[in-house]
Amino acid sequence: MICGLVWTFRRDTGSGVWPDGRVSASPLLLPGPVRRLAAWCVVILLVAGVVYVGIRLAVEFRTAVVPVLLALLGTALLGPLHRWLVKGRVNRSLAAGLTCVAVVGVVGGAVYIVVAALIDTGDQIIASLKTAAQDLAEHFGAAGTSLDDLASNAKELLGKFGGTAASGVISGVSVVGEAIAMAVLALLLVFFFLRDSHRAVGMLRSLAPRSSADVVEAMARRAFEAVEGFMRGTTIIAFIDALCITVGLLVLDVPGAVGLGALVFVGAYIPYLGAFISGAVAVLVALADRGFVIALWALGIVMAVQVLEGHVLQPMIQSRTVQMHPAVVMVAITAGASVAGILGMLLAVPLTAAAFGVAHELRELYSGASAVDS
Numbered sequence: 001m002i003c004g005l006v007w008t009f010r011r012d013t014g015s016g017v018w019p020d021g022r023v024s025a026s027p028l029l030l031p032g033p034v035r036r037l038a039a040w041c042v043v044i045l046l047v048a049g050v051v052y053v054g055i056r057l058a059v060e061f062r063t064a065v066v067p068v069l070l071a072l073l074g075t076a077l078l079g080p081l082h083r084w085l086v087k088g089r090v091n092r093s094l095a096a097g098l099t100c101v102a103v104v105g106v107v108g109g110a111v112y113i114v115v116a117a118l119i120d121t122g123d124q125i126i127a128s129l130k131t132a133a134q135d136l137a138e139h140f141g142a143a144g145t146s147l148d149d150l151a152s153n154a155k156e157l158l159g160k161f162g163g164t165a166a167s168g169v170i171s172g173v174s175v176v177g178e179a180i181a182m183a184v185l186a187l188l189l190v191f192f193f194l195r196d197s198h199r200a201v202g203m204l205r206s207l208a209p210r211s212s213a214d215v216v217e218a219m220a221r222r223a224f225e226a227v228e229g230f231m232r233g234t235t236i237i238a239f240i241d242a243l244c245i246t247v248g249l250l251v252l253d254v255p256g257a258v259g260l261g262a263l264v265f266v267g268a269y270i271p272y273l274g275a276f277i278s279g280a281v282a283v284l285v286a287l288a289d290r291g292f293v294i295a296l297w298a299l300g301i302v303m304a305v306q307v308l309e310g311h312v313l314q315p316m317i318q319s320r321t322v323q324m325h326p327a328v329v330m331v332a333i334t335a336g337a338s339v340a341g342i343l344g345m346l347l348a349v350p351l352t353a354a355a356f357g358v359a360h361e362l363r364e365l366y367s368g369a370s371a372v373d374s
Contacts, residue, residue: 055339059340062340063178063181063182066182066186066343066347067182067186068186068189069347069351070347071186071187071193072193072227073227073347073350074103074187074190074193075193075194075197076224076230076231076232077228077231077232077235078099078100079228081099082095082096082099082194082197085098085099092194096190096191096194096195097191099190099194103190104187109262113258113262115259116256116259201217204220205217218361218365219358219362221361222358222360222361223354223355223357223358224354225357226353226356226357227350227353227357229353230349230350230353231350234268234269236313237268237309238264238265238268238269239265240313241265241268241305241306241309241313242261242262242264242265244301244305244308245261245264245279245282245301245302245305246258246260246264248298248301248305249261249282249286249298249301252286252290252294252298252301254282254285254286254290254294254298255285255289256285260278260285263281264278264279264282266278269346270333270342270345270346271333272330273333273345275306275309279299279302279303282302283295283298324349324352324353324356329349329352332348333345333348335348336348
């Protein structure tokens with residue numbers, strides 16, 4: 001390409017062949033392994049540059065990009081229900097509307113149960129934490145420090161940074177408004193994606209060049225199947241985790257057990273971190289209402305469920321979807337958090353699963369093409 005020359009190198013003599021067939025006996029400056037390494041470095045740099053530019057553009061236009069990504073996740077999760085309604089001879093638009101209403105009811109009910117449970121036990125949690133802090137201060141506290149000193153220092157800090165806090169509240173209100181707008185847009189996009197899902201393949205093929213339409217369709221199908229399998233498997237695992245923890249908390253007579261189970265279900269969509277936060281909240285509620293011994297039992301139940309998930313449920317339920325090493329999942333979550341916070345952690349793993357699906361499809365296509373050529 002550079003200077004209009006296209007070179008193909010012979011491994012045995014190291015000579016070069018010009019495009020018109022003339023042979024040059026000039027020796028190669030670099031050996032074959034170094035050239036291959038340089039080629040891979042160029043490819044990696046190009047891919048990294050494209051990914052970086054894509055991420056920056058997505059962050060810049062996050063108000064439009066995030067609802068589309070959430071709608072794709074929702075479509076992957078709710079697609080089986082919509083297809084079941086359509087097979088039952090329900091109109092596609094009506095089926096999409098019923099599916100969206102069902103998901104709003106489920107999500108709204110789960111949020112209400114979680115918030116109500118936390119409000120009912122919030123004072124008990126705070127009192128329990130205060131008692132624990134007092135015990136720690138008595139046994140391990142430094143000389144001249146107490147909770148009263150901490151409280152006075154906190155008041156002083158609040159007095160100094162009151163203006164900053166007020167501006168933070170205002171910005172927080174704007175963030176909430178933006179989040180509500182994106183959620184409404186995502187829900188509307190889910191409706192249209194479900195209703196027009198049968199036209200997606202034709203639309204995709206019309207946008208792709210004719211020579212690569214089959215490859216683009218295969219890649220899109222594999223990516224969506226990976227996301228759909230991940231969302232379906234995660235939902236099943238989340239339901240089993242929530243059911244087991246809810247039953248355990250009900251046996252221990254922990255207040256708000258149903259709400260805590262709903263929190264476990266929602267938190268399961270953020271691997272590792274979501275389970276840790278929801279389990280910690282369940283243990284805190286048990287500590288606040290039932291004491292230290294019951295809190296230890298609750299902690300044992302949460303840990304047992306996590307062990308069951310990691311060693312039984314994950315390999316058994318998600319064995320047919322894209323398998324990702326836990327290290328890859330943690331790196332993806334960290335990268336998503338650095339880019340978009342909690343929302344990035346939610347989207348990181350499904351997007352990584354889609355990328356793995358596309359890579360797997362490309363490997364199969366090119367390996368099959370090389371086998372045919374050979």
